[in-house]
Amino acid sequence: MAEAGAGGFSNRYPSFYGPEGRLVLVDSALEAVNRGSTTIGIKTPSFALLASHIKPARPLMEPTEKVFPVDSHVGATGSGYIGDILQLIDELRLEAQKHRLSFESPIDIGSLTKHLGGYLHNYTIYAVRPQAASVIIAGADQTGVHMYQVDPSGTYFRGAGFAIGQSADSALDVIQREYSADMTVEQAVQLGNKAIEKALGERSVVETGVVTAKEGKFRKL
Helix, strand or coil: CHHHHHHHHHHHHHHHECCCCCEHHHHHHHHHHHCCCCEEEEECCCEEEEEEECCCCCCCCCCCCCEEEEECCEEEEEEECHHHHHHHHHHHHHHHHHHHHHHCCCCCHHHHHHHHHHHHHHHHHCCCCCCCEEEEEEEEECCEEEEEEECCCCCEEECCEEEECCCHHHHHHHHHHHCCCCCCHHHHHHHHHHHHHHHHCCCCCEEEEEEECCCCCEEEC
């Protein structure tokens, strides 16, 4: 019985890891993210901005929402399979609500990100399909304005500029060249639109949201 169990595990093992030790299913999820909508995040000490390309919808269909309020002080956007993105947004909202009920205060952005990273990491441990979505989280808490990117593996990064989705490298190049820590929200909106248009090679419809240190509230523009 033990041999059969060991053999069963051994037979499944290659489905997790490739020849170079890479997680095959996570790599596939990242490929799905790279085919998604071009999505960017820009943060300065005074605000954080999220922007995502809205792909044209079929006739008589409304376009899909791309930037989402999570709690009053935090929002998120993502790229990849929209069903997976929506599930991750719901998970973020649920964790934020649990924190408010338990501690009667808004959750800090780092803890919220860490929770989502752990949630996604669990999909890499068991024989299930990882979530094919990367998420950018932006919010303000008692320590300031923060922005994180969380990948399908559960790995998360903190920074001032992110780009995910289709032609993300081109979009990130624009952000890196023109980013300024003292830019205004209006300038960041223009930079976000420019980065997305550069990545796609055409003028695009972009949905945008912002949270400022002064207001501490996330709102869609």
